[in-house]
Amino acid sequence: MDETLRAARSEIEELAVEDGEFCVACAETGERPPPVTGARFANADDARRAAALAREYRDGLREHDPDLPRHRFVVSESAARSLQFAGVRERTDDTRANGLPRTSRSVVAAGDGEGEWLRMANAPLVHLTRNGDPVGDDAVGRQLDSKL
Structure with missing residues (x-):
């Protein structure tokens, strides 16, 4: 075997x-x-x-x-190339209720084709792939629930 x-x-x-x-x-x-x-x-x-x-x-x-x-x-x-991500977290002038600084995070996702991109600021960040392969629905659900 x-x-x-x-x-x-x-x-x-x-x-x-x-x-x-x-x-x-x-x-x-x-x-x-x-x-x-x-x-x-x-x-x-x-x-x-x-x-x-x-x-x-x-x-x-x-x-x-x-x-x-x-x-x-x-x-x-299969796609010629995997989806590419770039993320930036920046400190803002605001503070949270617990006194810690508030941050802003923006993420850009880009694909192969021209105009295939998405920019999101302060939205839930969900990883759809891991090591080039899609993650399962349960993993996406957990990420949304945790409000990353």
């Missing part, structure tokens, strides 16, 4: 390329769990093979951990 895991991971790594146009993700959540986390593939056929290997890999892991989440893997075209 461990050999199956090693072989599946190794073949996925061999199929992966740095600037591939395709990726493998969960159809329902968009999550890209191991062994396809961050992997890109040159063509749809390689990505489909990687999806099949990822299913085998996760089924093998499930023998060790029956509670391992299940994913329905699909192939999709």
Whole structure:
């Protein structure tokens, strides 16, 4: 069984390329769990093979951990580049009720296309990706609840 895991991971790594146009993700959540986390593939056929290997890999892991989440893997075209963020926190002249200085935070999110950007000031800051992969809905909900 461990050999199956090693072989599946190794073949996925061999199929992966740095600037591939395709990726493998969960159809329902968009999550890209191991062994396809961050992997890109040159063509749809390689990505489909990687999806099949990822299913085998996760089924093998499930023998060790029956509670391992299940994913329905699909192939999709990936963006040429990840969304980029820049944030700035500045001190204002105001103070909070507890005497601490009040700050203002602005965040800019930019994508590949011209005009693909968003600037927000003093709005809830929610991280939608981690290590280049989407975070789950529950994590986004916790961030909104905590009013970051």
